[in-house]
Amino acid sequence: MSTLYFTEDHEWIAVDGDTATVGITDYAQKQLGDVVFVEVPEAGKTLAKGDEAAVIESVKAASEVYAPVSGAVIEGNADLADAPATVNESPMDDGWFFKMTLSDTSELDDLMDQEAYDSFVAGLD
Amino acid sequence: MSESAASPSEPPLRTTPLDALHRELGGKMVPFAGYAMPVQYPAGVLKEHLHTRAKAGLFDVSHMGQVRLTGDDPAGALERIVPGAIRAVKPGRQRYTLLLNETGGILDDLMVANAGDHLFAVLNAACKAEDIAHLRAHLTDVDLVELTEHALLALQGPAAAAVLETLAPEVATMRFMDACALEIRGVPCFVTRSGYTGEDGFEISVPADAAEDLARTLLAHEDVAPIGLGARDSLRLEAGLCLYGSDIDTTTTPIEADLAWTLGKARREAGDFPGAEIILEQLRDGPGRKRVGIRPEGRAPARAGTPIHAPGGEAIGVVTSGGFGPTVEGPVAMGYVPAPLAAPGTELDLMVRGRALPARVVSLPFTPPRQHRG
Structure with a gap:
């Protein structure tokens, strides 16, 4: 059973113990539009909170995905290289970007839960 | 003052005659060249792009400048500031040409149509104020009227002709770069068979007060979808067409930009256009x-x-x-x-x-x- 957290950069992070899966939210994929290229981090890469972790390019523009917390990358989602549109079709599930081990679980305290994120998004429109 | 208040140095965005329609259709409005323009509709850039190549897309390009040039010899006058053979453009034809500065740099690219008793030109939105000032300064023997009360719609794609023929059968006989004044459902329009997508299609200059009705009529056709600026850019890029301010500007010459084909043959021989010395040297020796x-x-x-x-x-x-x-x-x-x-x-x-x-x-x-x- 994992716990879901969100950032103000519209990333989600599903935490299970000291491992986590990171992706972008449905709101984010809608704002980006059609995703045409994704570059995910390689296994073993160490990320500090706020580091540029992945690149996402839509038809319109390039954006970065930042590490929501510090840790080491376990796996990047290799399927996105050939099927970047998965990010649009299944942002919260098959469209995950990378998995990581957390080096400091207290960093999760700064993130939003589902309810806080939903009201954050509602305040943007 | 709230954070969202516009800075006093930024004038409010201008709107086109189709502004309400864009919003009704769910267009995502963004500032572009001083106008609020739809960058995309709910379908999104990718689908809009593919729809235009497969069927027909309707673009609002009313932000572009539309001018009418009259006088004794507006074509001859225009040739003083462009390298194209404008006097050779027959009535009912249109040509792509370039406004040049004295060093052969490109001030803007534009379309010029011979409408019989006048020339009709379409200018880039971001350049139109400077272009018109430039035209007025250099063409003192020409009367220039900006058609501020006209919208400009582009209908582009393989189904464009069949759709427009249902409203104006005479477009069937037009070829690429033909231009013609005609009535669409009783409204006087000026239509060219041209565009910015690489597809067959038309640009329609229509009085502002009739623009929304025409747009709705075209959109009512099952093959026609509204297309925003995002897909307009990806379509023109695939078609290899230049975007002024990005691919061409005052630091690029027509030869560097691979636009030597816009130089009229007689114009090359006469060398009578701005920057001719530099441009002809590059044409001869290579850029x-x-x-x-x-x-x-x-x-x-x-x-x-x-x-x-x-x-x-x-x-x-x-x-x-x-x-x-x-x-x-x-x-x-x-x-x-x-x-x-x-x-x-x-x-x-x-x-x-x-x-x-x-x-x-x-x-x-x-x-x-x-x-x-x-």
Whole structure:
């Protein structure tokens, strides 16, 4: 059973113990539009909170995905290289970007839960 | 003062006669050249692009400048500031040409139609105020009227002709770059068979108060969808067409920009246009650099501003337009490279996020031209 957290950069992070899966939210994929290229981090890469972790390019523009917390990358989602549109079709599930081990679980305290994120998004429109 | 209050230095955005329709259709409105314009509709850039290539797309390009030039010899007068053979444009025909400065730099690109008793020109939105001032300063023997009470709609794609024929049967006989005044459901319009997508299609100058009705009538056809500026850009990039301010500007000459075809034959011989000395020298000896098509390998797009390097080597140029080509199903770009490296097949490196992405020079356009040449 994992716990879901969100950032103000519209990333989600599903935490299970000291491992986590990171992706972008449905709101984010809608704002980006059609995703045409994704570059995910390689296994073993160490990320500090706020580091540029992945690149996402839509038809319109390039954006970065930042590490929501510090840790080491376990796996990047290799399927996105050939099927970047998965990010649009299944942002919260098959469209995950990378998995990581957390080096400091207290960093999760700064993130939003589902309810806080939903009201954050509602305040943007 | 709230954070969202517009800064006093920024004038409010202008709107086109289709503003309410864009919002009703769910258009995502963005500032562009001082206008609120739809960058996309709910379908999104990718689907809008593919729909235009498959059927027909309707674009609001009312932000562009529309001017009417009258006088004893407006074509002869215009030739003083452009390199095209404007006097050779027959009534009912249109030509692409360039406003040049004294050093051969490009001030704007424009379309000029011979409407019989006047010339009709379409100018880029971001340049129109300066263009009109330039035209007025140099063409003192010509009367210039800006058609501020006219919208401009573009209907583009393989189904465009069949759709427009249902409203104006006479368009069936028009060929690419024909121009004609005609009535559409009782409204006087000026129609050209041209566009900015590489597809067959039309641009329709229509009185502002009739524009929304015409747009709704066209959109009521099952083959027609509204298309925003996002897809307009990806369509023109695949078609190899220049975007003023990105691919051409005052620092590029027509020869560097691979637009030598816009130089009229007699105009080359006479050398009677601004910057002729520099331009004709480049035409004779070859330019130092050239605009080329670039196809990145892999899937990563290279955007405008991406440095171009020789393979494993030094910086040699820059990408001026780049992105994902939905019809090509991959990244496409244009940029300037030294003339010796401009041949199709030449290998280049594109420096994206600090890494060299391999790419090749390719012939333009990226997609086959499908204008109706008759």
